Amino acid sequence: MSTDLSSLSQSLASVVERTAPSVVRVDARRRRCATGIIWSADGLILTTSQVAEHDSHLQVGLADGRTLSAELIGRDASTDVALLKVDATGLTPLTPAPLDGVKVGHLVVTVARPGRTARATLGMVSAHGDGWRTHAGGRVDRYLETDADLPPGFSGGALVDATGQLVGVLSAAFSRTAAVVIPHDTLTRVTSSLREHGGIRRGYLGVGAYPVKLPQHQWAAGTEAGLIFLSVDPEGPAQKAGLLIGDVLVSLDGQALHRVEDLLGYLGDAKSGTTIQARVLRAGEVKEVPITLGRRS
Numbered sequence: 597m598s599t600d601l602s603s604l605s606q607s608l609a610s611v612v613e614r615t616a617p618s619v620v621r622v623d624a625r626r627r628r629c630a631t632g633i634i635w636s637a638d639g640l641i642l643t644t645s646q647v648a649e650h651d652s653h654l655q656v657g658l659a660d661g662r663t664l665s666a667e668l669i670g671r672d673a674s675t676d677v678a679l680l681k682v683d684a685t686g687l688t689p690l691t692p693a694p695l696d697g698v699k700v701g702h703l704v705v706t707v708a709r710p711g712r713t714a715r716a717t718l719g720m721v722s723a724h725g726d727g728w729r730t731h732a733g734g735r736v737d738r739y740l741e742t743d744a745d746l747p748p749g750f751s752g753g754a755l756v757d758a759t760g761q762l763v764g765v766l767s768a769a770f771s772r773t774a775a776v777v778i779p780h781d782t783l784t785r786v787t788s789s790l791r792e793h794g795g796i797r798r799g800y801l802g803v804g805a806y807p808v809k810l811p812q813h814q815w816a817a818g819t820e821a822g823l824i825f826l827s828v829d830p831e832g833p834a835q836k837a838g839l840l841i842g843d844v845l846v847s848l849d850g851q852a853l854h855r856v857e858d859l860l861g862y863l864g865d866a867k868s869g870t871t872i873q874a875r876v877l878r879a880g881e882v883k884e885v886p887i888t889l890g891r892r893s
Contacts, residue, residue: 608705608718611760615707616714618690619754621657622666622680625649631708631753632656632680633765634687635787641680642787643752644778645671646769648678656682657712670790674734674864675782676769679790690754692780693761695738700724703758704742706766706775710749719744721763722774730770733860734796737785740764740777799863799870800890802832807855808844810877821854822846822877837874837887844877863889 622632622643632643641656648654654666664682671678702721707714723741730736740763742755751768755777764777789796804827810820822844828835839845845853849872853859868891876883 607758611705611756611758612707612714612716614760615690615705615754615756616709617659618688619659619707619709619714621709621711622647622752623655623657623663624666624680628749629657629710630749630751631710631766633752633754633762634689635679635783636689637685637687639682639684639687640669640787640791641666641682642765642783643678643680644676644765644767644769645673645678646676646767647752648680654680656680657709658684658687659709659714661712670794672734672786672790672796674730674732674796674860675736675778675786676730676734676767677765677778677783677786677790679787690756690760690762692784693757693759693763695763695779695781698724698740698757698763704744704763705756705758706742706744706746706750706753707756708747708750708753708766710747715747715750717745717747717750719775729857729861729864731857733798733857733864735782735861735864736778737782738779740779741771742766742775742777744775746775796864797868797891799868800833801859801863801887802829802834802890803827803839803845805845805856805859810844810846819846819852819854821852823853823856823859833887833890837885839874839876839885839887840878842878845874846877847875848872 618634630647635642656666666680669679722743725739755763764779770776805823871888874885
């Protein structure tokens with residue numbers, strides 16, 4: 597028994613030792629440092645958007661003791677991802693883990709660098725589910741949660757499996773009670789857009805909306821709820837299409853909208869310049885209105 601525990605202990609220490617060179621300190625907020633991971637050998641650093649409180653005077657501390665100035669390439673608050681660039685080459689990114697093989701109960705290790713040295717905690721995968729939308733409408737390809745501790749400064753750190761391969765990055769933005777993980781397939785998709793465009797290209801409607809239930813006599817619109825417009829941006833796509841404050845948006849291209857998150861999610865996947873069909877209730881009358889989406893990063 598003692599031999600088995602000693603072997604497990606040594607294996608976990610080896611995982612941390614192999615992971616630590618790919619984990620960096622990120623100095624991008626006023627009170628304390630946080631963590632990021634090396635995303636590419638040519639100096640791309642990935643961290644969480646919440647960590648990067650300001651866009652300038654950013655610094656990254658590497659495992660070899662060097663502290664380098666960093667440039668913010670882009671951020672996506674809806675998935676809590678930020679991409680930085682440092683002037684360095686020959687860095688060591690982590691190898692992605694096969695996520696389809698990650699199961700609830702698997703041991704995982706969190707590795708962070710909120711100071712000069714690496715720190716680690718041990719836990720297991722406590723939840724693994726389908727893709728989901730964040731409160732800001734960002735699309736995350738799968739739901740992953742760990743029961744490993746998330747101490748201050750660990751946000752942006754690496755979650756690795758028992759072989760030291762990257763499962764994802766830890767985020768403190770989505771739950772006060774659980775350590776939610778941004779999986780590496782989502783990180784790959786988001787960082788590709790950040791690297792190319794500096795942001796996520798989302799469709800833009802130009803409205804402020806609030807969910808409402810519809811009276812039963814108005815269910816002919818095809819749904820029991822919708823989003824009432826509390827504001828319509830001047831010269832925005834909705835205003836140009838003739839939509840007004842007080843209109844109730846019930847669907848876009850046939851997709852029902854019951855919550856603001858539904859609208860954000862739709863716009864997150866929609867392309868600017870696309871003309872879509874909006875179903876709107878105005879004074880009890882159903883209207884079909886074509887809208888050409890704008891662009892918002």
